[in-house]
Amino acid sequence: MGLSIAPRASWIDHLRSTVTLLVIAHHAALAYTAFSTFDPSVYILSTHPVVDKVRWPLLDFFVGFNDAFFMPLMFLISGVFTLTAIKRKGARIFMKDRFRRLFIPFILAVTILMPIAYYPAWLLSGRSGITSYLIDYFTVEAWPVGPPWFIWVLFLFNLLIVILPKNILTRPRKPIITLIVITVLLYTPAALLFGSYTWTGIGPFDFQKSRLLLYFGYFLTGAALGTSLDRHLKKWPWWMAAAVALYIIETFFIPEGSLPHIIIFPLITATASIAFLALFKALSNNDHRIWRSLSANAYGMYLTHYIFVVWCQYALLNIDVPAAIKFFITFIVSVAASWLITKNKSPRMSGGQLKQNLNLTMFF
Numbered sequence: 001m002g003l004s005i006a007p008r009a010s011w012i013d014h015l016r017s018t019v020t021l022l023v024i025a026h027h028a029a030l031a032y033t034a035f036s037t038f039d040p041s042v043y044i045l046s047t048h049p050v051v052d053k054v055r056w057p058l059l060d061f062f063v064g065f066n067d068a069f070f071m072p073l074m075f076l077i078s079g080v081f082t083l084t085a086i087k088r089k090g091a092r093i094f095m096k097d098r099f100r101r102l103f104i105p106f107i108l109a110v111t112i113l114m115p116i117a118y119y120p121a122w123l124l125s126g127r128s129g130i131t132s133y134l135i136d137y138f139t140v141e142a143w144p145v146g147p148p149w150f151i152w153v154l155f156l157f158n159l160l161i162v163i164l165p166k167n168i169l170t171r172p173r174k175p176i177i178t179l180i181v182i183t184v185l186l187y188t189p190a191a192l193l194f195g196s197y198t199w200t201g202i203g204p205f206d207f208q209k210s211r212l213l214l215y216f217g218y219f220l221t222g223a224a225l226g227t228s229l230d231r232h233l234k235k236w237p238w239w240m241a242a243a244v245a246l247y248i249i250e251t252f253f254i255p256e257g258s259l260p261h262i263i264i265f266p267l268i269t270a271t272a273s274i275a276f277l278a279l280f281k282a283l284s285n286n287d288h289r290i291w292r293s294l295s296a297n298a299y300g301m302y303l304t305h306y307i308f309v310v311w312c313q314y315a316l317l318n319i320d321v322p323a324a325i326k327f328f329i330t331f332i333v334s335v336a337a338s339w340l341i342t343k344n345k346s347p348r349m350s351g352g353q354l355k356q357n358l359n360l361t362m363f364f
Helices: 010-029 058-079 082-089 091-124 130-138 149-163 175-194 212-232 236-253 259-283 289-315 323-342 351-357 359-363
Strands: 199-202 205-208
Touching (some): 010 058, 010 259, 058 149, 058 236, 058 259, 058 323, 175 259, 212 259, 289 323
C-alpha cells in the first residue's frame, strides 16, 4: 500500500497521554477494589503488590471497564505511524531505533525500577532484608515484570511488522466493522482455550495468553489504517453508550466465564476503543501547553509511575481514611511525581521541535 508522510496528529498524542493516565488510575485503584487479595507466601500471586483493608466497590466497575479496552487501544494507536516510520528510516535503522527506545528501557525498568516498586509487597509478607528480597524476587517470584510488559511486547510487534510482507497490511474498506470482527475472532477462541486472565512467560517476558493475538491484531490494524483512521471516526456518543451498555449487561446479567460473557467482552473492547478514538478526534485538536508537556513525558510516566503508586499505597495503609480518598491521593501523587521526575521537554517548543523530541515517540 502506498504511504505518504503525514504530519503528526496531535489528537493521537493526547489520546495516548490520556490512556497513560488511565493506566496510572487503574493501578492506583487495585489496592482498594472489593476483589483484591494478597498472598503473603508468594506475593506475585496477589492481585496487586499492596492491598488495603479498606475497599471502595465502585472501583471494581472502573477497573473492569478500563481493563476491557485501554491496552488494546494503546497497541492500536502505537501502530498508526509504524509503517510511515519504517518507510522514512528503513527497516534496519527502524529496528535499531526501537531497540534503543523500547528494549533497553524495558531491561532497565524490570531490573532497577520494578524491584523498587515491589519491595512493599515483601515487607507486607512479614519479611525484611534487601539481599533476601532480591533473591526471592528473581527466583521465587520469578522476576515480576509489572507494567513494562507492554514495552517488550510492543518491541516484539515492531520486529514482526518489519519481517512480515507489507502486502498483508491492506487498508480495510470498512475499518470499524473490521475492528469489531477481528476483536471477537482474536479474543474469544483464546479466552476459551486459556481462560480470560492467565499469564505466562519466561522471567520478565510475561504476557497474557488470551490477549496476545488481540493486541497484535490491534497493532496491525493501527498500522494498516495509518493516518486514514481520522475519517472513519464519527458519532462517539453512540459508541460510548454502546460500550457502557454492553459492560452493564456483562457485569450484572451474564455469569463470568460463560460463553456469552467471553463473546461480549471483546465487543466492549471494540466499542470502547472506537468511542475513545472518535471522542479525541472530535474534541482534542487543541495544542495547549499542558497537553504538550503530558505528551512529551507520558512514556517516562508509564515507566516510573508504578513505584509511586505502590509506595504511596503502602504509606497510606495505616491511615484511617476512606478508600476513595486513598485512591485519589495515590492517583494524584503518582501522576505528579512521575510527571515531574521525567519532565525534560519544554511545553513551549515549536510543533516541529516537539515532533522531533517527544519521549512518546518511543511508542511509535
